[in-house]
Amino acid sequence: MSATAVALLVAVVLVLALATALVLVITGGRRRDAAARAEVARLVADNNSLRERGEAAHETAELRARMVAHVSHELRTPMQAIMSLLALLDDHSLPLEQRQQHLNTLRGSSEDLLLLIDGLVETAQIDGKRPSPRADEFSPRATLEQLVDLLGPSARKRGLELRAALAPDLPPRLRGDRLRLRQIVINLIGNSIKFTRQGHVELRASARVEGGVARLAVAVGDTGVGIAPDALDKLFVEFARVGDLSLEGTGLGLSICKQLVEALGGRLDVDSEPGVGTTFRFELSMPLAAAPAAEAEAAADTRPRVLVADDDSAGRELLVTALRRGGYAVDGVADGAAAVAGALARPYVAVILDVQLPELDGPGAARQIRDVRGDVALIALTGHTEVDVLGRCKGAGIDAILIKPVKLETLRATIARVAAERSQAIDLAVIRGYVTAEDPAFVPGLIDVYLREAARDLDAMHEAAERRDIARVAQLAHRLKGSSAGFGARLLAERCQSLYAAACAGQGASDELAAVAREFARVKTALSVERTRLISS
The missing domain is CATH 3.30.565.10 (Histidine kinase-like ATPase, C-terminal domain)
Incomplete structure (x- = not known):
């Protein structure tokens, strides 16, 4: 082999060796890069996992703090009630009945506390869902x-x-x-x-x-x-x-x-x-839920019902308790507007009004009640003795004014007297005072004449009101007032007086006229019954 051929062969071998070495270097670098990339990926994954666990731990801590705060607040609600009741029971001057009432409420608050604890346990088990x-x-x-x-x-x-x-x-x-x-x-x-x-x-x-x-x-x-x-x-x-x-x-x-x-x-x-x-x-x-048997009996209670309006909760509760002991069914409200709403919604025989009520004072409430109801007794309680205050009460249709402090016996007696007077459309003693043995038909005939003329006057008042002839309305109201008073129809006479005063003042009298018509209907029924009794006797 010539020297040239040998040199060429050596050169080829060297080139192949260099190429092989280069391939090995490149392959090794790629492997190291892949390993490095894998390591970086692992580190990133580990970091993400650590971050997620940290965030979860932070959220858990926040949830735990929120839960503790919620539990604390929720438990304090019934505990506030229990502590307040214990403070009330510490008053040794409380009547036995009121003490028993507070004990029953305390028992209820304790049961509420137990229910709340059960609810919190349930909430924890539900894991975030609302109970x-x-x-x-x-x-x-x-x-x-x-x-x-x-x-x-x-x-x-x-x-x-x-x-x-x-x-x-x-x-x-x-x-x-x-x-x-x-x-x-x-x-x-x-x-x-x-x-x-x-x-x-x-x-x-x-x-x-x-x-x-x-x-x-x-x-x-x-x-x-x-x-x-x-x-x-x-x-x-x-x-x-x-x-x-x-x-x-x-x-x-x-x-x-x-x-x-x-x-x-x-x-x-x-x-x-x-x-x-x-x-x-x-x-x-x-x-709505059906009332239990005991409450159904209470709803059918035949005791006379009284409404007490007083913004002093202690004074109101005292009156309510005393009147219940006196045989009345009693409700209580704290302002004049509620008194009006109650008096117009339920058949109270009497409404007791403190003169200084919020929203609407006693005389204002009385006037609105009296505009609709003439059969309910209105009694004012006041610490004032000024003539103008007493005059406002009388002018609003209040039947009796009691000056504080009031004896409970006096209050009960006043309710009984005024309610009896108000429940009667006519005073039968007045009618029966006209009866004579010599002429048994005299009073029935008198009733016929009164009812016929009163109905005629009432129709004439409506016609005059439509013509806006206020002077004529006043004249007829004054006449009907006199004849009604003579027949013992005291409430109708009062209605006619209110109508007369409104007409004389030039005010719109539609409400007063409607009240006269309603009361006359009651008088007519009562007189018709009395007329039938007299004819039959």
């Missing part, structure tokens, strides 16, 4: 009145008045989550007491019933510091606090209220004006 609303059967009036009694001492300790204005026609029984309703109202009242420095806190409730379902409307208003418009958006946010931050609180109360209201199918709304006050309101739909 289903309960379906208790309860009295909305009794439930809300208990809360006013429970929280009243807390309000008075701060120099505030806790009022209740519960509509007299609240359904006797509802089916719904009584425990959650109590929690909502206690939280709202407690919040209002906390942020009110002077004035009052008021609980209001009414209901609209349609097709066996009641739409229960509840509102809690106060005369507190109010809330600025720009703070309303965060009012229901957990742990957010607005207003005076120096006051106690976790910022959970209103958030919990909102959640509970929504869980029951309602919505919590708020109206507020800084320096004036705040009102929280919500509505819940609850089916």
Whole structure:
């Protein structure tokens, strides 16, 4: 082999060796790159896992803190009631009946606490899902009145008045989550007491019933510091606090209220004006429930029913208790507007009105009641002896005025006397005083003449009113007043006097004229019955 061939062969071998070495280097680099990439990927995955575990731990800690705060707040609600009741029971001067009532309420609050603990355990087991609303059967009036009694001492300790204005026609029984309703109202009242420095806190409730379902409307208003418009958006946010931050609180109360209201199918709304006050309101739909046998008996109670209107809860409760012991069925309201609504909705034999009532004072409430009902006794309670105050009461159709302090025996006797007078369209003693043995047909004939002429005068008054002949209306009202008084129809005579005064003053007298017509219908029925008796005897 020539030297040239050998050199060429060596060159080829070297080239192949270099190529092989280069291939090995490139392959090794790729393997190291893949290993490096794999290591980086593993580190990224590990980092992501650590971050996720950290975030989960943080969320768990937040949930645990929120749960502790919620549990603390929820447990404090019934505990507040229990502590308030224990403070009330510490008063050794309480009558036995009232002490027993507080003990029964304390027992109920303890049962509520146990139910709440069971609910919290259930909530924890459900792992974040809301517990289903309960379906208790309860009295909305009794439930809300208990809360006013429970929280009243807390309000008075701060120099505030806790009022209740519960509509007299609240359904006797509802089916719904009584425990959650109590929690909502206690939280709202407690919040209002906390942020009110002077004035009052008021609980209001009414209901609209349609097709066996009641739409229960509840509102809690106060005369507190109010809330600025720009703070309303965060009012229901957990742990957010607005207003005076120096006051106690976790910022959970209103958030919990909102959640509970929504869980029951309602919505919590708020109206507020800084320096004036705040009102929280919500509505819940609850089916009507049949009253238990004991309550059905109470509903069919034949005892005479009395309505007491007094904004002083302690004084009102005293009157209610005393009158119940005296044989009356008694309801209580805290303002004049509620007194009017109650008197027009239920067949009370008497309404007792404190002269200085909120919303609508005693004489104002009496006037509105008397415009519709002439058969109910109206009795005013007042500490005033001024002539103008007493005159306003008389002018509003109030039958009797009692000056505080009033003996309970005097009050009961006054109710019995005035209610008996008001229940009669005519005073039969007046009619029977005209009866003579010589002419038994005289009084029946007299009744015929009166009824015929009274009906004629009433028709003429309607015609004059349509012509807007107010002078003629006044003339006829005055004449009918005189003849009615002569027949013992005292209430009709009063109606005619009111119509006469309105006509003389040039005021619209349509309401007064309608009241005269209603009362005349009662008089006509009573006189017709008496006429038949006289003819038959």
